[in-house]
Amino acid sequence: MANASKPKGVIGILTGGGDVPGLNPAIRAVTIRAIREGYQVIGLRRGWAGITEIVRDKKADNSAHYQVLTEAVVNRAGRTGGTFLHTSRTRPSHMAKEAVPNHLKDTYKEEINDLTPEVLKNLEFLGIDYLIPIGGDDTLSYGVRLYQEGMKVIAIPKTMDNDVPGTDYCIGFSTCVSRTIELTNSLRTSAGSHERLMVLEVFGRYAGFTAMLPTMAGAANRCVIPEHKFDIEQLTELMVYDRNKNPSKYAIVLVSEGSMFKGGEMIFADGAADAYGHKKLGGIGDLVSSELKARSGKYNNGKPVNIINQRLGYMVRGGNPDAIDSIVPMAYGNLALDLLLRGIHGRLVVLKNGRYDNMPLDVIANNKKLVDIPKHYNTERLRPHYKSFEMKPLFLMTSEME
Amino acid sequence: MNIGILTGGGDVPGLNPCIKAVVNRAIEDGHSILGIRRGWGGLLNYNPADENSAAKWLMPLDKQVVRTVDRTGGTFLHTSRTNPGKARAADTPEMLRDSDWTPDSPDITDFTPHILENLAHLKLDVLIAIGGDDTLSYAHRLHIEGFPIVAVPKTMDNDVFGTDYCIGFSTAVTRSVNFIRNLRTNVGSHERIGIIELFGRNSGETSLISAYLAGVDRAIISEVPFDPEKLGALLLEDKNSNPSNYALMTISEGATMIGGEIVQYGEADAYGHKKLGGIGAITGDMLKRVTGHKMMYQQVGYLMRSGAPDSIDLMVGFNFANMAMDLIQADQFGRMVALNDGKYTDVPANILSEGVKRVDVAELYDVNAYRPKVRHVKDKPMFLY
Numbered sequence: 001m002a003n004a005s006k007p008k009g010v011i012g013i014l015t016g017g018g019d020v021p022g023l024n025p026a027i028r029a030v031t032i033r034a035i036r037e038g039y040q041v042i043g044l045r046r047g048w049a050g051i052t053e054i055v056r057d058k059k060a061d062n063s064a065h066y067q068v069l070t071e072a073v074v075n076r077a078g079r080t081g082g083t084f085l086h087t088s089r090t091r092p093s094h095m096a097k098e099a100v101p102n103h104l105k106d107t108y109k110e111e112i113n114d115l116t117p118e119v120l121k122n123l124e125f126l127g128i129d130y131l132i133p134i135g136g137d138d139t140l141s142y143g144v145r146l147y148q149e150g151m152k153v154i155a156i157p158k159t160m161d162n163d164v165p166g167t168d169y170c171i172g173f174s175t176c177v178s179r180t181i182e183l184t185n186s187l188r189t190s191a192g193s194h195e196r197l198m199v200l201e202v203f204g205r206y207a208g209f210t211a212m213l214p215t216m217a218g219a220a221n222r223c224v225i226p227e228h229k230f231d232i233e234q235l236t237e238l239m240v241y242d243r244n245k246n247p248s249k250y251a252i253v254l255v256s257e258g259s260m261f262k263g264g265e266m267i268f269a270d271g272a273a274d275a276y277g278h279k280k281l282g283g284i285g286d287l288v289s290s291e292l293k294a295r296s297g298k299y300n301n302g303k304p305v306n307i308i309n310q311r312l313g314y315m316v317r318g319g320n321p322d323a324i325d326s327i328v329p330m331a332y333g334n335l336a337l338d339l340l341l342r343g344i345h346g347r348l349v350v351l352k353n354g355r356y357d358n359m360p361l362d363v364i365a366n367n368k369k370l371v372d373i374p375k376h377y378n379t380e381r382l383r384p385h386y387k388s389f390e391m392k393p394l395f396l397m398t399s400e401m402e
Numbered sequence: 403m404n405i406g407i408l409t410g411g412g413d414v415p416g417l418n419p420c421i422k423a424v425v426n427r428a429i430e431d432g433h434s435i436l437g438i439r440r441g442w443g444g445l446l447n448y449n450p451a452d453e454n455s456a457a458k459w460l461m462p463l464d465k466q467v468v469r470t471v472d473r474t475g476g477t478f479l480h481t482s483r484t485n486p487g488k489a490r491a492a493d494t495p496e497m498l499r500d501s502d503w504t505p506d507s508p509d510i511t512d513f514t515p516h517i518l519e520n521l522a523h524l525k526l527d528v529l530i531a532i533g534g535d536d537t538l539s540y541a542h543r544l545h546i547e548g549f550p551i552v553a554v555p556k557t558m559d560n561d562v563f564g565t566d567y568c569i570g571f572s573t574a575v576t577r578s579v580n581f582i583r584n585l586r587t588n589v590g591s592h593e594r595i596g597i598i599e600l601f602g603r604n605s606g607e608t609s610l611i612s613a614y615l616a617g618v619d620r621a622i623i624s625e626v627p628f629d630p631e632k633l634g635a636l637l638l639e640d641k642n643s644n645p646s647n648y649a650l651m652t653i654s655e656g657a658t659m660i661g662g663e664i665v666q667y668g669e670a671d672a673y674g675h676k677k678l679g680g681i682g683a684i685t686g687d688m689l690k691r692v693t694g695h696k697m698m699y700q701q702v703g704y705l706m707r708s709g710a711p712d713s714i715d716l717m718v719g720f721n722f723a724n725m726a727m728d729l730i731q732a733d734q735f736g737r738m739v740a741l742n743d744g745k746y747t748d749v750p751a752n753i754l755s756e757g758v759k760r761v762d763v764a765e766l767y768d769v770n771a772y773r774p775k776v777r778h779v780k781d782k783p784m785f786l787y
Contacts, residue, residue: 015591018592019587019588019591019592021587023591046593080587081584081587082586082587082588082590082591083591086590086591086592086593086646086647087591087592088592088593183705183708186475186705186708186709186710187704187705187708188476189413189415189474189475189476189708189709190413190475190476190704190707190708192476192480193409193413193417193476193477193480193481194413194480194481194482195440195480248480249480308704310701310703310704310705311700311701311703313700313701314585314588314698314700315581315584315585315700315702315705317587317588318581318584318585318586318587318588319583319584319587320587
């Protein structure tokens, strides 16, 4: 038995950035396949934080930073949402002074420190030969860095925003769209009972996919997205028109958290940026709500229309993965192992034009994935285009590289 | 008899099943039944002189109309917060603004005589009003004016005085518990302190019962102002003792910090109530400062009352409907159907104004540990108070 003897190699796996449903199934797929192929898998905890904070001393207690994964552990976790390895936005190449682990504070005293030498030594300390980071473009950009340093890295894309360049699909997006549709539809009874305009702010960072796909699926009348600065007057007119045409007298707009008024900028929830330089978005839904209410009377015989304003927020990525986010992580995990067994590294496993494939890892660093406005968004009607579906992949908006 | 029915105030799951059961029973007992649209707004705006008015404000009901409505939440008759006893100028219909109309007092007019005229014009013998204490208090006003009414209590907050249970509360708790369960994956994955803000107006019951059932570490309720320093210390203990290194708390939208005020925004409605909300975000900022840990803040908000009714709200919706019809058959008016001490019953409608229903803090809440404390369950009703 391969398991009983010395493993053929040791694989480190970690999850970084925001949690999504589908991470645990991916960890499960990698672990089970690897063990069957004769490899050992070590789960690195809290994104890049665990591997950065390890104390290289055989007697030190590093149980908070990593755990050896077994079939029993991943089988139980594999059905659930979130990530049982936990996650963080830690970026080892840009560690603020106060984030440097205590035992390294004497060595790294700058305001911003690059702890990559420590990370590489820690990987060696744990005997890790291969690294499989699962994350969005921030998390994976540090995977690129380690690959450039000589580490054998194979990356798996995840984000509920579906905005990792090079792949049509990121783990978590489908569950997020499913939840958004489900929650939006269940709120119709409230919007209808009160005959209001309903404004639902959804996560999505700088990409509009999380608002576009549910709208296309019929969950909303209109959507506004970060890729197109919208005219609030135009939105008000369309929304009141939709409401008054609806026999139940309500209308719904999905507002992507990164959306901007024409002439405006992105709205941030608070001032602090994370290690990747990103601030937390949020608040545009509140502004859209008050503007809609204030302007609605003009299109409704002088009577203002009341608003139901709700942020779907974390609730679209809570809970267990749907079917797609159980199947794709299984496939991505096995694709990563396929590459590893063939001795190929520095790749990102992807879905490209509807098929499983892989791309060079640095595709993440050199591109941006956003909604292609001329192709997919109707700027007159503030909603997606509904045409030319022939030969398009499942989730319609692909990631063609320029 | 000609029976009218309306729903007022916030929508909840369970209204439609209740309307359906009233309609089916009324038809079977040989009555006719008329739906009045948009709460008291329907009776205020209905204009017999305008031939288009009936289609907009009235809906004749029969078995076919209500056949499928019990599968959905909300109210297919729609609703409003209009109070005809204290109508604001903006709510006053055109037809009532003739040349000699002036408000009774600045911006407020009592249109009860007009409501009684409309009820007479529609030849209604009795009116079933489904609503919270605002909607039902106006029903009681009509009872005092001599018009027969039967009141059916609903609110997701379960805060109507005189009944242990209001339609909509169970679904709101069921939804909250489910959302809290789902949010654990986010809060746990990031090892944060999760703050979940729940609707409930000035009653803490949704926060208390949801926290109790979902096993949340701490629950802040409207009835008990809290000390953020103390709360932060408790949550840190919870987080450190959790193998997954996270902690969760619920907070009522109407909660206050010691020495603080209720956080509300927007304009007041016709009953003088403003929207609450935002205390969770403020608490989050405060706790972040106190604990030095990151927070995850989510308002469950309207999602608590979204979607189809659960079994309890079907059960109580149907049963309240039948009780309302029993009262009408027996010519018993001015009553509110209720659940008291675990049994279906009815009480005088004026009971609404005789007290305020709030969480029994001494019996159900630990004011030092900021969490539910349920010890003596024997002889309590199903929802504990």
